[in-house]
Amino acid sequence: xxxxxxxxxxxxxxxxxxxxxxxxxxxxxxxxxxxxxxxxxxxxxxxxxxxxxxxxxxxxxxxxxxxxxxxxxxxxxxxxxxxxxxxxxxxxxxxxxxxxxxxxxxxxxxxxxxxxxxxxxxxxxxxxxxxxxxxxxxxxxxxxxxxxxxxxxxxxxxxxxxxxxxxxxxxxxxxxxxxxxxxxxxxxxxxxxxxxxxxxxxxxxxxxxxxxxxxxxxxxxxxxxxxxxxxxxxxxxxxxxxxxxxxxxxxxxxxxxxxxxxxxxxxxxxxxxxxxxxxxxxxxxxxxxxxxxxxxxxxxxxxxxxxx
Amino acid sequence: xxxxxxxxxxxxxxxxxxxxxxxxxxxxxxxxxxxxxxxxxxxxxxxxxxxxxxxxxxxxxxxxxxxxxxxxxxxxxxxxxxxxxxxxxxxxxxxxxxxxxxxxxxxxxxxxxxxxxxxxxxxxxxxxxxxxxxxxxxxxxxxxxxxxxxxxxxxxxxxxxxxxxxxxxxxxxxxxxxxxxxxxxxxxxxxxxxxxxxxxxxxxxxxxxxxxxxxxxxxxxxxxxxxxxxxxxxxxxxxxxxxxxxxxxxxxxxxxxxxxxxxxxxxxxxxxxxxxxxxxxxxxxxxxxxxxxxxxxxxxxxxxxxxxxxxxxxxxxxxxxxxxxxxxxxxxxxxxxxxxxxxxxxxxxxxxxxxxxxxxxxxxxxxxxxxxxxxxxxxxxxxxxxxxxxxxxxxxxxxxxxxxxxxxxxxxxxxxxxxxxxxxxxxxxxxxxxxxxxxxxxxxxxxxxxxxxxxxxxxxxxxxxxxxxxxxxxxxxxxxxxxxxxxxxxxxxxxxxxxxxxxxxxxxxxxxxxxxxxxxxxxxxxxxxxxxxxxxxxxxxxxxxxxxxxxxxxxxxxxxxxxxxxxxxxxxxxxxxxxxxxxxx
Numbered sequence: 001x002x003x004x005x006x007x008x009x010x011x012x013x014x015x016x017x018x019x020x021x022x023x024x025x026x027x028x029x030x031x032x033x034x035x036x037x038x039x040x041x042x043x044x045x046x047x048x049x050x051x052x053x054x055x056x057x058x059x060x061x062x063x064x065x066x067x068x069x070x071x072x073x074x075x076x077x078x079x080x081x082x083x084x085x086x087x088x089x090x091x092x093x094x095x096x097x098x099x100x101x102x103x104x105x106x107x108x109x110x111x112x113x114x115x116x117x118x119x120x121x122x123x124x125x126x127x128x129x130x131x132x133x134x135x136x137x138x139x140x141x142x143x144x145x146x147x148x149x150x151x152x153x154x155x156x157x158x159x160x161x162x163x164x165x166x167x168x169x170x171x172x173x174x175x176x177x178x179x180x181x182x183x184x185x186x187x188x189x190x191x192x193x194x195x196x197x198x199x200x201x202x203x204x205x206x207x208x209x210x211x212x213x214x215x216x217x218x219x220x221x222x223x224x225x226x227x228x229x230x231x232x233x234x235x236x237x238x239x240x241x242x243x244x245x246x247x248x249x250x251x252x253x254x255x256x257x258x259x260x261x262x263x264x265x266x267x268x269x270x271x272x273x274x275x276x277x278x279x280x281x282x283x284x285x286x287x288x289x290x291x292x293x294x295x296x297x298x299x300x301x302x303x304x305x306x307x308x
Numbered sequence: 309x310x311x312x313x314x315x316x317x318x319x320x321x322x323x324x325x326x327x328x329x330x331x332x333x334x335x336x337x338x339x340x341x342x343x344x345x346x347x348x349x350x351x352x353x354x355x356x357x358x359x360x361x362x363x364x365x366x367x368x369x370x371x372x373x374x375x376x377x378x379x380x381x382x383x384x385x386x387x388x389x390x391x392x393x394x395x396x397x398x399x400x401x402x403x404x405x406x407x408x409x410x411x412x413x414x415x416x417x418x419x420x421x422x423x424x425x426x427x428x429x430x431x432x433x434x435x436x437x438x439x440x441x442x443x444x445x446x447x448x449x450x451x452x453x454x455x456x457x458x459x460x461x462x463x464x465x466x467x468x469x470x471x472x473x474x475x476x477x478x479x480x481x482x483x484x485x486x487x488x489x490x491x492x493x494x495x496x497x498x499x500x501x502x503x504x505x506x507x508x509x510x511x512x513x514x515x516x517x518x519x520x521x522x523x524x525x526x527x528x529x530x531x532x533x534x535x536x537x538x539x540x541x542x543x544x545x546x547x548x549x550x551x552x553x554x555x556x557x558x559x560x561x562x563x564x565x566x567x568x569x570x571x572x573x574x575x576x577x578x579x580x581x582x583x584x585x586x587x588x589x590x591x592x593x594x595x596x597x598x599x600x601x602x603x604x605x606x607x608x609x610x611x612x613x614x615x616x617x618x619x620x621x622x623x624x625x626x627x628x629x630x631x632x633x634x635x636x637x638x639x640x641x642x643x644x645x646x647x648x649x650x651x652x653x654x655x656x657x658x659x660x661x662x663x664x665x666x667x668x669x670x671x672x673x674x675x676x677x678x679x680x681x682x683x684x685x686x687x688x689x690x691x692x693x694x695x696x697x698x699x700x701x702x703x704x705x706x707x708x709x710x711x712x713x714x715x716x717x718x719x720x721x722x723x724x725x726x727x728x729x730x731x732x733x734x735x736x737x738x739x740x741x742x743x744x745x746x747x748x749x750x751x752x753x754x755x756x757x758x759x760x761x762x763x764x765x766x767x768x769x770x771x772x773x774x775x776x777x778x779x780x781x782x783x784x785x786x787x788x789x790x791x792x793x794x795x796x797x798x799x800x801x802x803x804x805x806x807x808x809x810x811x812x813x814x815x816x817x818x819x820x821x822x823x824x825x826x827x828x829x830x831x832x833x834x835x836x837x838x839x840x841x842x843x844x845x846x847x848x849x850x851x852x853x854x855x856x857x858x859x860x861x862x863x864x865x866x867x868x869x870x871x872x873x874x875x876x877x878x879x880x881x882x883x884x885x886x887x888x889x890x891x892x893x
Contacts, residue, residue: 035419095603100418101362105556105602108549112595119588231588235545239430246423278438285431289424293412296420 005151007268013157015264016164021219021234021241022248022256023171024212029250030188031208034092034103038110040238042083043216044231045114047224048122050076050217051129069130073221080217084209092209093202118231129224132159160222167218168257175253184208236281240267243288249298259298312478315564319343319470322571326579333462335579337534340466342567342575343473344530349554349566350480351523356552357560358484359516360496361414364548365425368432369521371543372405373398373528375436378445378538387449395529402525403518405432410517414510426548433544444539451533465534472530473567476523480563483519492516524551550574553594556601559608568609622777629779630808638696640672645715652696653689653716656680661722662887664688664876665713667731667755668818669786669807671695674730677880681888684726689716691736693811704817706732706825710739714747723747726891730754730876731789731849732818735825738861741838742830751838751863752887755846755873758853759831759860762822769816776815782807791843791872799877831860838863839890843871843878864890 021040028036053072057063063071087110095106118124135155142149175181186194187204195201219241220234227233241256244263248255263284270280291299319339326335348370355361373395380394381387405428413424437443452468455461483489491512494502503509532538550573558569577590585593605612640654654672656679664675664686672688672695679686690697692712702708713736717723727748729737734756741748765771774781783804787794794800838861842854851867858865866886871878875886 029419035423091599098603101360101422102602102606104362104419104422105552106599108552109595109598109602112549112591112598114595116588116590116592116595120586120592121588124587239426239545242423243427279435282431282435282438285427285434288427289409289413292416292420292424292427296416 002149002151003272004269005149007272008265009151009153010157011265011268012261013154013160013164013264014267015244015261016161016257017219017223017237017260018240018244018263019257019260020164020167020215021237022244022260023168023253024215025238025241026245026248026250026253026256027184027208027212027215029245030253031184032088032092032205033096034107035100035242036110036212037104037107037238037242038087038114039213039216039241040220040234041111041114041118041231042087042213043080043220044229044234045118046076046080046083046213046217047129047220047229047233048118049079050221051127051224051229052122054130066130066134069132076221077214077217080220081210081214084211084213085206087213088206088209093205115231122231124231127229129221129229131156131225132163132222156222156225163218163222167215168254171215172254180204180207240281240284243284246288247291247299249295251297255298311481311564312474315477315567316470316474319473319567323466323470330579333459336462336466338575338578340462340469340534341531341578342570343469344527344534345550345554345574346567346570347473347476347530348524348527348551349558349570350476350563351520351527351566352551352555353560353563353566354480354484354492354523355516355520356555357562357565358489358496359492359513361513361516362418362422363425363517363520364422364545364552365409365427365429365432366520366524366551367543367545367547368429369402369406369524370528370531370547371432371436371540372402373525374532374538374543375439375441375445375528376401377529377532378448379441381449381533387453391449391451391529391533395526398529399522399525402521406518406521407514410514410521411510414513414517426545429548430545433540436540436543444537445532446537448532448536448538450536451530469530469534472526476526477563480523484563488512488515553598555608556606557597557608559610559612561607562610562614565608565610572609618778622779626779626782626808629805633805633808634696640696642696643716643719645712645719647712647715649692649698649700649712649715651689651692651698651712651716651719653687653720654679655685655687657682657685659683659685661720661725662686663713663717663722663725663727665691665727665729665733665737666694667733667789668814668822669782669789669810670730670733670803671806671809673803673806674874675876678876678883678887681884683888685722687720687722687725689713691733693814695806695809699811703811703813704821706735706821707739707743709736710743713737713740714744717747724749726750726752726887728752728754728887729756731873732757732822735822735827738827738831741836742827742834745836748836750891751836752841752890753838753857753861753863754841754875754883755843755849756840756854756857757822757825758849759825759827759857760853761825762819762849762853764819764823768819772815772819776812779804789848789873790877791845791847791874792870792878793874794872828860831862834861837890839886840865841875841886842867843873843875844869845871846873848873 025036025039028034050072053075054068057068057071133155137155138153140151175185183199183204186199187201191201219237223234223237240263244260245256247259247262266284267280270276270283323336323339326339327333352366355363376398377391377394380397381390384390384393409428413421416424452461452464455464491507494507495509495512499509553573554569555565557572559565581590601608640652642650642652644650662681662684666672666674671690675688691709692698692700693703717725724747727737727741734753737751737753738759741751775785783800786804786807787800790800840854840858840863842851842865844867855865868875868882876883
């Protein structure tokens with residue numbers, strides 16, 4: 001019971017990160033029609049830029065201590081958005097005609113480009129990254145009948161959960177109540193129709209790419225203290241983010257967030273059983289194949305008589 | 309078979325070259341590794357390039373093969389039983405996994421298939437990490453452990469791996485050329501069309517998936533017993549992307565693409581680039597290359613080379629063949645006619661003169677097997693613009709060709725002679741007999757160019773261009789005109805080389821001349837005794853056309869059943885009987 005609670009408390013913040021990653025991937029997929037396999041890798045480069053900026057602030061003595069992190073984060077986020085817009089402008093806009101398989105290979109090429117850049121400009125070494133909320137973990141101990149319970153909650157996870165919540169809510173609001181949100185949804189549902197009513201779909205695609213990679217950079221910065229910073233730091237997060245998007249069904253953006261939460265918790269829950277220790281990623285990936293085959297529209301999608 | 313031999317030579321040559329360039333056998337080890345990856349690459353050629361299923365999970369099959377081999381070597385006494393059993397078990401596991409994963413996953417398309425296979429690949433990698441087995445695995449015994457480590461082992465390993473590679477290359481070729489391969493490509497090109505043809509999509513995709521998994525598992529086993537060290541990471545996402553790079557850059561359609569791609573992705577870094585390139589730059593370059601190839605050169609290097617070969621290098625290749633062929637000695641004589649033209653001919657026997665005129669793209673060689681007609685002095689001449697006779701400016705002027713033959717008859721002083729013309733040569737013979745009747749005693753026209761012109765299809769000139777610009781096209785065209793002896797490749801080869809001696813303008817102009825030929829006016833009052841011989845299976849001249857020719861000339865018509873356009877080649881004995889028989893009558 002205790003182990004189970006502990007699994008959930010660690011799993012939910014972790015899953016929220018997968019969810020945010022999946023949200024961005026699903027957003028690009030829905031709107032621009034590309035499944036971006038370089039998502040986490042470009043975010044990784046942004047994290048490296050953030051780290052370099054922090055070090056630069058330290059060396060230059062402009063900002064002291066923990067504030068350097070907060071001063072550097074905007075730089076990293078902007079770099080993420082810039083990468084997104086550049087990928088769309090320089091590459092994706094030119095290759096819209098290719099088949100899904102070719103598009104996928106192009107993003108795999110981008111993955112290599114980002115990984116190579118990271119190795120070339122920075123290094124393959126593992127670097128540590130500051131937490132948003134440093135400090136000792138919270139420990140909840142039950143009393144009385146719940147004496148057995150002792151759950152550890154990492155302080156940084158509080159930040160992770162808060163940020164994830166805020167971002168999810170604000171994204172929901174943006175998608176629902178703003179013009180650009182409407183345009184993004186329209187672009188995804190009916191590109192020709194969107195163009196007919198005067199939406200510049202190319203600009204929408206650029207915005208989506210920028211927004212999605214900005215989001216991925218947020219995830220990267222939140223994950224970095226755990227994985228540390230290195231060229232493949234976001235590989236698993238990206239793969240599980242894609243998995244979350246599959247689980248949620250690419251048709252609904254927030255399905256990805258729920259999918260991510262499920263995966264995060266499932267990962268930790270599998271971990272409880274000693275016999276399955278170490279196999280959690282393998283099991284999740286095999287589960288996802290089953291989801292893909294038997295419920296390709298995602299497990300949250302409502303039953304539909306025909307494909308919308 | 310020819311491609312296998314060619315590939316074997318290329319591999320040995322690259323081994324020798326690598327040895328000479330580096331001065332050591334270390335490079336042979338790298339080339340062995342290239343061939344190991346190339347075996348997996350061929351698996352990818354089958355599943356990606358020929359079946360059109362983008363799988364990113366095949367590195368996992370390599371991992372299964374490699375780890376299974378390593379584990380069995382560890383578990384069993386003696387090295388080779390473990391190696392063999394491990395490889396077989398690895399194969400079996402790979403096949404089982406391929407069936408388990410392929411059966412559901414291959415119902416997906418595009419992105420979903422890619423996600424499913426990536427999930428499978430990463431899942432297997434993670435599972436291998438979790439397996440209670442020392443990871444990474446060190447000191448796996450070498451496949452040639454009996455050979456002391458050093459240059460001897462490098463060389464023997466190189467040849468062993470090359471042999472295994474060639475075996476799998478041949479297997480792959482056989483599969484891709486079999487009905488299986490045709491079905492695979494049909495699925496790749498259009499699933500709807502494949503299904504309407506009655507192809508069982510799932511079953512055939514699954515076959516391709518299993519076959520490619522077997523190739524990858526074998527490559528994994530070989531990797532284990534040649535490299536000696538295994539890490540789960542070796543077969544993770546990066547390996548899957550490496551396999552993709554190998555087929556996309558090497559070329560996904562042809563099996564050779566696996567080897568070319570593997571050389572670029574695995575070989576070049578191991579041989580040179582890792583020494584000179586800064587860390588990460590290779591990944592960066594390969595990333596850019598992947599994008600560039602997918603966008604601009606989706607067929608990859610192997611197919612690109614084939615295209616260059618067919619589009620750019622055929623004329624020089626044909627020129628080289630012509631040059632070499634001209635150097636070879638040929639029995640025969642040259643005579644200079646009164647116009648100063650040199651004409652080449654061969655002759656045999658004693659008796660009354662019998663002159664053979666060959667057809668289009670031909671030469672005296674077409675009559676090689678009918679030179680001994682008892683009681684005749686048989687002469688086979690190369691028409692001007694053909695074979696070893698001079699080239700004249702009027703390519704395609706049948707009358708001019710006839711005039712040159714008339715001069716030739718004078719020069720040899722064999723007129724009036726018994727004249728036998730075949731195809732275009734028959735047209736020349738008609739023209740000669742009509743305008744120089746005193747030089748022709750009797751006339752036999754074998755599958756003659758129709759007296760009222762040949763009918764050419766709309767796409768005929770495209771065909772001619774193909775023949776002119778492709779040696780293989782020329783050969784198949786020659787073989788076609790050889791009728792029932794089309795399968796005689798040695799003869800087809802010789803006659804094709806003879807055809808190369810023809811004035812290149814003739815390819816188009818002779819066809820045009822045969823199309824516009826019309827000797828019907830001149831045929832009025834034609835008196836030379838004439839026989840038209842028609843091959844019943846002639847695909848070039850129809851029986852109806854030969855009948856019209858015969859009627860216009862007031863000639864006899866004999867139809868020989870069971871032969872095509874080339875009686876002197878297809879049935880020399882019968883040809884000689886016909887020729888000798890007509891003269892006696």
